[in-house]
Amino acid sequence: MKVRVFVSLKEGVLDPQGKAVGHALASLGFKNVGDVRINRVVDLDVTAENADEARKEGEAMAKALLANEVIEDFNVEVVA
């Protein structure tokens, strides 16, 4: 099964990459852009009996490694 773990910086944590990209976009002439945030998506092939189990596995992996809960939130989706 395909599991997608979506990791984003917690609200309130400054995103230096997003900020730099926002700057760069503005200087390229994209004037309609406000806030930019850069997040990470981890796509995993997981062998599991069913979607529920796959999600659980994804959550465990997110907690164990894929996200740093001090600064990041995550969200797990079973895609297929």
Place this chain on the structure above:
Amino acid sequence: MKVRVFVSLKEGVLDPQGKAVGHALASLGFKNVGDVRINRVVDLDVTAENADEARKEGEAMAKALLANEVIEDFNVEVVA
């Protein structure tokens, strides 16, 4: 409007990060994990008249900066 640009490595392009994370997950005891790919999501606030325009802006930004089309594919979604 919220525009989400999803950037992933082209098929066949080595993903060193995904490879290392796959290894690490296996050694943490996640035995059911196969291929791992790490992708990037850029979330943007875009001022636009309508969804179509926002998508176009997102596509232009992806081409200009957010994705490296030599090795990456991208996909733009208007989220809200």
Place this chain on the structure above:
Amino acid sequence: MKAGVVVFPGTNRERDMAHALTLASGQTPKMLWHQEESVDGLDLVIIPGGFSFGDYLRSGAMAAHSPIMTAVRRFAEKGGYILGVCNGFQILTEAQLLPGALLRNAGMRFLSQDCHLKVEGRDSIYTKGWSAGDVFRTPMAHGDGNYTASPEMLDRLEGEGRVAFRYCREDGHVQVDDPQINLNGSARAIAGVLSENRRICGMMPHPENLTDPAIGGTDGLPLFKAIVEAFGV
């Protein structure tokens, strides 16, 4: 003093660290491979710089979950002394042995240059080679050194005297919003922090690379001298 230097796949400043310790103590530290399951019997565990596991995903993340870190955590719980430099600092925060996290440098570029640090932390073996307020020069070399923590945590660190080092100008002036001084954009210009019991220290710059008179100077040596003094040779 019995010191051990942890080596992960991708660690690359272990020799530099060993060299500095040897210069300060006359003894070579033990190298600890990341798969070892015990660090018992050591006075001090050092996690040196480098790119453990390529620093892929997040700097230090994968190393923080290596087998040896279970032992290091146990060591910490028993009151052990741990120093993490650069990648070592990142690993200690990822392992939550130190508060906060290290984000990408504000300028988005790798920074390799000399910087100046103001010594602030009180009562730690890592800072007592200097007097509070002293300034010393040290190289830095990192891409993710932008320290962040919640405002409450930052206040707490300040209040408890747990900010070990701050980026400053040569004359000691600290200016958080000046990218020429606070080079990587760290919150409150923090370059190093201490644990609650002051036995764990993490810092981004590399004092170990300025300990040899033949290699640019000995500005970083007091850190190592003080450590050695604390434990005896």
Place this chain on the structure above:
Amino acid sequence: MSLTVDGELARSFGLTAEEYDKVLAIMGRTPSLTELGIFSVMWSEHCSYKSSRKHLKTLPTKAPWVIHGPGENAGVIDIGDGLAAVFKMESHNHPSFIEPYQGAATGVGGIMRDVFTMGARPVANLNALRFGDAEHADTRRVVDGVVRGIGGYGNCMGVPTVGGETNFHRAYNGNPLVNAMTVGIAQKDRIFLSAAAGVGNPVVYVGSKTGRDGIHGATMSSAEFDDESSSKRPTVQVGDPFTEKLLVEACLELMATDAVISIQDMGAAGLTSSAVEMASKGEVGIDLDLDDVPQREANMLAYEMMLSESQERMLMVLRPDRTEQARKIFEKWELDFAVIGHLSDTGRITVRHKGNVEADIPLGPLADEAPIYDRPALNKEPPAYLTPPADPVGIEKALETLIASPDLASRSWIWNQYDSTVLGQTVKRPGAADAAIIRVEGTSRGLAMTTDCTPRYGQADPYVGGLQAVVEAWRNVTATGAQPLAMTDNLNFGSPENPYIMGQFVQAIKGMGEGGRALDFPIVSGNVSLYNETRSDTGLTSAILPSPVIGAVGVLDDIAQAVGLAMPEDGELLLVGETWGELGQSLWLREICGREEGAPPRINLVAERRNGDFVRQQIRQGAIKACHDVSDGGLLVAIAEMAMASGVGCYLQAHPRELSMHAYWFGEDQARYVIATSQADKLMAEAEKAGVPIRRLGDVGGSDLRFAYGTRLDVSHLKALNNAFFSRFMGEG
């Protein structure tokens, strides 16, 4: 793939009709697709040196301290204490234009593999970069990616990047140069070579898995850039420095045992060239079974596996009784390890895949009958000596303009992105001295290293271009107090099929050879990069400036003797060497007058050697506190650079009457050094004894440059001008 192998396909693989006929004759039948692939990469310019070999043979490559000259993965020289320095330079020009980050990164990865393949631990990286016009729209993208890529790979590997050079010129628009050099240290009796031996011995593959990366990279790098290169884009390879770090540690651990008989990195043309080279050098046959090759992707064809340029891989021949021990080492480092074949006595390379023989080629003819060309070479008449124009701006303004210009601006923006201190042995970091210096760990010895080339001189006169690159590299090593020992090179030129470009190539090599012989300075390794041209929409091609880049290595017995640019607080400045005021092809002429004209400065090898030997000897005796060779921008720029490096100023006497003021201060006469000393009288006397021209420049001290003409320039003002270019150019700060 249902491609029909015929002359047309061969042409699309880069083989000419005659070359394809030769293939048919060797095979006695139509080759298979895999066989055609093997011939095409082995006979590519990149692997066969078909246009350059004849001329490379004329280079001086021997000296008592040379252990291995050209022909191995890297050159090896004796540096004393039972140790050897192992070094080479290599280009990644084309990939760095297509994808600057990955192109530069994999270039650095590739050259490090060449060095640790020989059993050396890489201890320093350098690079030589040429970018397009700073005003050109695309240059910023290339600079940004290349610098990040070099840092990204080297920093992660933990190998300090300690030096290099960077120039901008419109001739590199669309065709930047990224030349990377690595220096390693090995025990001199533990050098590993690539010649295979021992029929029946296992052929072992280690490192990363094979994917469909960069197929036909070797032929592509020998093809002119054109609009079609965009369709070739997915062939860009992604570097994995973490895996390479594991690979270097695993290889060095293995090499400490006696398991390795021969070893070869998989660089350009991957498995094909490594297997063919190992077997042909050892005069044995080689049987490969591709089913056992670690693969990253499903359903790869034999053709694809043989031509893949996936990075971070090595091929080795091991002692059979040590194979399990070796496997354990690679397992410890979590790297793939697979026996993929064995050596045979057939003299052929045989490739099996899924039970079929996909290739079966006699190695002798594959190597011996490789095409070799004596391409027609024509020379342009070198330009006449310049009649110097009048000074339109005055020397103060000219100095300000020059040090702020792209080619002379401070490169700290670049080197601050490279870890230059890791390993803890860096004595002179980037910008501190004319050559970088690292300590040889565990000794008091130092290695001095530099890369040099002045392409604008070569454009005017390719012979002088080749010669001057050699003497400048020699001078830069000398200016630290080190003894220059040997060179590596990277010859970047346009298409050898253009007789004028072939002429540039031949002349440059002639100049390099001349310089190397006169200075006892052999060339022990190198790389050739041809077809550096861009074709515009209108079909016109334009070539880069001829760029024979030299990398040099020297030795210092005691690092405590090393000197750099920074002047002490007081003392005197002296100029060693003679000044005629040569403004032809000078930066002054280009930046102040907007002209690129005239003959480049003359080179007198006797003076070079005499002046250099004198300076080195005086440094070693402790008589010189700071030293800088005079090159781009001339005397006043050299002095300003010393002042900026130290924050200390000086008083400068007037120019000699027989020269015009600007010719004296900005002429680029060769064989000169500015030195700071507190023993001026003694030095003057000794120079006279040695027949070395020397003159007093002025007194060190203060915080500005004070001219005898009454004007002054503040050093901090100069520094600000010097530092402004890169951040402005990159739109930062």
